[in-house]
Amino acid sequence: MKIALIGSGVMGSAVLSSLVAADAVTEVAVTDVRGDVAREVAARHDGEAASVSGGADNAAAAAGADVVLLAVKPQYMADALASVRDAVGPDTLVVSIAAGLPSTFYERRLPAGVPVVRVMPNTPATIGRGVSAVSPGRHASPDHVALVETLLAGTGLVVSVPEALQSAVTAISGSGPAYVFAMVDALAEAGTLLGLPRALAQQLAAHTVAGSGVYAAESGQHAAILREAVSSPGGTTLAALAELDERAVRAAYVAAARAAARRADELAREADPEGADGEGHRE
Incomplete structure (x- = not known):
């Protein structure tokens, strides 16, 4: 199985460690806007079971990939999707670990029928003690969700939740x-x-x-x-x-989590206003 990992920052690097440990993965192509950074990240995994390469060409990395995993910041996601759009098809699974963006954001920017799975990880994933919540988009099957859970197993606890609960997950574990x-x-x-x-x-x-x-x-x-x-x-x-x-420390924690969930809803609407007007998922 070939994986294209778009983004080699903190979370991208954490996910990479899990990917190369998965038995089914034979090749990982890592990209970054700075190709030298991606190559340095890839070099750290040289000699492991999966072949790992690095570069700056998102389209080349995504070409022929079974899974395209997007690990860029939300404000750069539209550009990242545009760069891989022509390289993915209905048999390609697209996975996002960007906060706030609903699956409809990706589905409208990708070819029709491409399955999308959204993941909300947290920073302890960098040491294999994280929590990642997985939610399928409209074209993703239970098998797609199971594959993502397997690929991310090395990051810590992985749970599956309906996408409507992602804001609550963000407030607690994110x-x-x-x-x-x-x-x-x-x-x-x-x-x-x-x-x-x-x-x-x-x-x-x-x-x-x-x-x-x-x-x-x-x-x-x-x-x-x-x-x-x-x-x-x-x-x-x-x-x-x-x-x-x-x-009232307990009450303050509850209030803080509710504030985080509200802000997560707001960020989703700001980032994807079309997704909040009744089309697809509403958070």
């Missing part, structure tokens, strides 16, 4: 790392105020959050039950949680 980084920063700052060396406070905060996240994901228990297990009656944790409740 933007979520920033909320967590803010928590790490606050805990580290608290540690320094309490007398810990700054580097140690940062280390304690980051590893506590990381370990707690893994524990929550793998325990199978509701987060409220896990929280209660740490909270001894009259103890330090309950005193801390009471302060958080007094300052």
Whole structure:
């Protein structure tokens, strides 16, 4: 299977690591507006199971590809689609990892019938601990979705959701790392105020959050039950949680996620006004 990866930035590079690890992939052609950058990215995977090449010609990379994966910023997506349009056909699967753009945006700019799958990843995918939500467009089949899930398996958790839920996904897992980084920063700052060396406070905060996240994901228990297990009656944790409740921290997280989802809807409408007028998917 040949893959064309259009874009070799942070997320493109993260996806590339997963692609070359997939058994079905034999060739990956990576492109970037700066061909030298694409060649450098490709060279890092030299000698792996799949053949990886780099360059600046999107059309050449997409020619004969089974999957064209678009990893460019939303504002450059229309140009990227124009550059590969003549190289794709009904048997080519087009996958986008750009935030905000609905599948109708791609379908109107590609030949009729080309299947499109939209993916919302997050930055921990760069270390194989990310979350990617996959949504099929109108021409994509369950087999297309399954293929994308397989290709992205190396980036972390991959889930399939209806496209109407992509804004909610953006609010939780897409933007979520920033909320967590803010928590790490606050805990580290608290540690320094309490007398810990700054580097140690940062280390304690980051590893506590990381370990707690893994524990929550793998325990199978509701987060409220896990929280209660740490909270001894009259103890330090309950005193801390009471302060958080007094300052409505839980409510602030909910409000933040809702604000992110609203903004995701707005960005989708701004980027694809035709898609919001009743044609196709509405977010």
